Every structure is written in C-alpha cells, then in structure tokens.
Amino acid sequence: MLSTRVQDALNEQIKMEGSSSNFYLSMAVWAEENGYAGVSQFLYKHSDEERFHMLKLVKYINERDGKVIVPAFDQPKSDFTSVKQLFEELYQHEVAVTQSIGELVGICLEEKDFTTQNFLQWYVSEQLEEEALAKTVLDKIKLMADDKSAWYHFDRDIAGLTATSIADTSGQ
Numbered sequence: 001m002l003s004t005r006v007q008d009a010l011n012e013q014i015k016m017e018g019s020s021s022n023f024y025l026s027m028a029v030w031a032e033e034n035g036y037a038g039v040s041q042f043l044y045k046h047s048d049e050e051r052f053h054m055l056k057l058v059k060y061i062n063e064r065d066g067k068v069i070v071p072a073f074d075q076p077k078s079d080f081t082s083v084k085q086l087f088e089e090l091y092q093h094e095v096a097v098t099q100s101i102g103e104l105v106g107i108c109l110e111e112k113d114f115t116t117q118n119f120l121q122w123y124v125s126e127q128l129e130e131e132a133l134a135k136t137v138l139d140k141i142k143l144m145a146d147d148k149s150a151w152y153h154f155d156r157d158i159a160g161l162t163a164t165s166i167a168d169t170s171g172q
C-alpha cells in the first residue's frame with residue numbers, strides 16, 4: 001500500500017516525465033523543420049523514452065493498488081535559436097529531473113517505503129546516463145563551433161546515439 005505522500009509524489013513524477021516527453025517532441029519538431037534530420041531522430045527517440053518512463057510509473061502505482069492521476073500538460077516551448085541552445089535546455093531539464101527523482105527517493109526514505117525506493121533506483125541510474133549523454137552532446141557542439149563539415153557528421157551520427165551507448169563508452 002502506498003502512503004498518500006508517496007503516491008502524490010509519484011503522480012507528480014508522472015507529470016514531469018510526460019512533460020519531458022512533450023518538451024522533447026517539440027524540440028524534435030523544431031529540429032526537423034530546420035533541416036537537422038539526425039538531431040530530430042535523436043529527439044523523437046528521446047521523447048518516446050520519456051513516455052516510457054511515465055508509463056513505468058503508471059504501471060507501478062497500479063501494481064501497488066494506488067491511484068494514478070493522468071495529468072494535463074502545459075504546452076511546451078516550440079522555438080529555439082540554435083541546436084546548441086536546444087541542447088543547453090535539454091541538459092538543464094535533465095538536471096531538474098534528476099533533482100526531482102532525488103527528492104522522490106528522499107520522500108520514500110522518510111516514509112520508510114523501501115519497495116518504492118528500490119523501484120526508483122532504475123530512474124536514478126537512467127538519469128545518470130541521460131545527463132552524461134546530454135553533456136557529451138553539448139561538449140561536441142561546443143567543439144564544432146562553425147565547422148560545417150563537423151556539423152554534417154554530427155547530424156548524421158547523433159541519430160544513433162543513446163544514453164546506453166554513451167555509458168558503454170565512458171565505462172559506466
């Protein structure tokens with residue numbers, strides 16, 4: 001049985017994961033409109049992953065006989081000045097999600113809900129990988145600056161990049 005406090009916090013996290021999915025979908029659309037086919041593919045995939053994170057929480061609450069609140073989402077931002085700015089926002093967003101997961105884990109510990117705390121460890125690891133991925137992409141963008149040929153290769157290669165592939169190359 002979930003405590004009301006844990007259940008409310010899990011529902012808040014459902015909203016955050018769903019909002020992340022919408023935000024990245026909006027980024028994908030912008031990238032596609034602006035001719036960055038690889039970047040948009042990467043972002044469409046990332047958006048799907050966030051929806052999966054939301055669904056995983058939905059299933060968990062139901063499994064524990066709790067009450068899921070399917071949230072309304074605010075309309076995400078749809079305009080970006082550059083791919084660099086877009087990834088800066090993506091990175092900051094991931095940092096905020098990591099913080100939110102940390103607070104959720106803290107609530108579980110206070111409520112002595114070790115089952116949910118254990119379930120959330122998957123999200124703790126996932127955030128570590130996603131932050132690393134966003135940081136790696138940002139670092140690449142900073143290195144490329146205005147090098148057009150580097151941008152061509154970047155847009156081609158990023159389509160195949162995932163959080164797992166970054167974790168594998170960084171030995172995590």
Ligand code: OFO
Pocket residue numbers: 017020049050053093094097126127130
């Ligand atoms: Fe849900 O994994 Fe990032 O935000």
